Amino acid sequence: MNKNIIVLLSCLFFVACGGGGGDGDGDGDGDGDGDGNNNTEDTNGNTTGVITLSGDDTTIVGTQLNTGVVGSSLAAGSQPDYIIIVDKDSSVTFSEPNILVPNINDANNGFVLVVTDDSAGSGINGISMSIIVGGTKLDYACSTPVTTFVECGTSSIALDIENKTVTFDTATVINTDTGTTLTLDGTLIWNSNGGNNSGNSNNNGNTGGALTDITGVWKDDDPSLWTSTLGFADEVYTIYKEDGTYLEFAYYIIGNCYDNSLGNYKDLGNGNISIDDEPPYQFSIVDNVMTVSYLGDSYTAAKSNLTESDFTPICN
Secondary structure (H helix, E strand, C coil): CHHHHHHHHHHHHCCCCCCCCCCCCCCCCCCCCCCCCCCCCCEEEEEEEEEEEECCCHHHHCCEECEEEEEEECCECCECCEEEEEECCCEEEEECCCEEEEECCCCCCEEEEEEECCCCCCCCEEEEEEEEECCEEEEEEEEECCCCCCECCCCCEEEECCCCEEEEEEEEEEECCCCCEEEEEEEEEECCCCCCCCCCCCCCCCCCCCHHHHCEEEEECCHHHCEECCEECCEEEEEECCCCEEEEEEEECCCCEEEEEEEEEEEEECCEEEECCCCCEEEEEECCEEEEEECCEEEEEEEECCCHHHCCCECC
16 A cells, blocks of 8 residues: 555656555555655644545545545655645654655555645646555546646645645546546645654544533633724633534623624534634643634633623624
């Protein structure tokens, strides 16, 4: 599995193409054919977010990838910036100069998704993906500009290793055996585990992760993030409800009233929630203080004893 992935990646995106690395158990060292100085950033981390699949092969592979860990590496030698995404039960290891090796836990079920940007090493945006279902492996690939397989789609891949995000916008890959296509959509964010191998999707240090863990009233630490025709808010409270809805109340001293809004949030598990269908927010709760991270930024909120009936009057 690892060898096939590395060879496919090498042929698609790297200047040199050859064998290397890994045995069927996913513990090989993979050479990747890269030379030059070590210019890399090895940031393995657990993912938040969803990648959906559409197309004929979804009858076999399903409509969503159960993502676990992302391994990322900056360009070195002839190799571009790239990431490897694996399923929630698998892991990614790193070897110099910037070789990422997927370690598939279940040889009969899992996936490996390789994404590269158009950095100097390749000049190509591309995807190389293998999905194993019931012991059968299906290989998919695309590149922009198109080389051997199929065009991924203009602006269909946005890889930002610095901010640890990747977005697929109707990215099209072709089954290299049958010619059928799959379309990938969605955004993933990953946290950094300091470059250590991480195969456990629950080791992100978060407390909580279910809707019931954040239900109640929370007071935001920075009310200035909320503005209206009355200016900057003086206090902001968020009420998360067990039914997946939330209410926000912003208090303005100048009007002695609360502005409010209603939205929805969804439990993604392991300390991750999607708010109003935006890319996932990652949260942790320690001593009744919730820390929320979103696209590299974070804020905190403290548990409050207020109830919804306390937020009156509402501003006109």
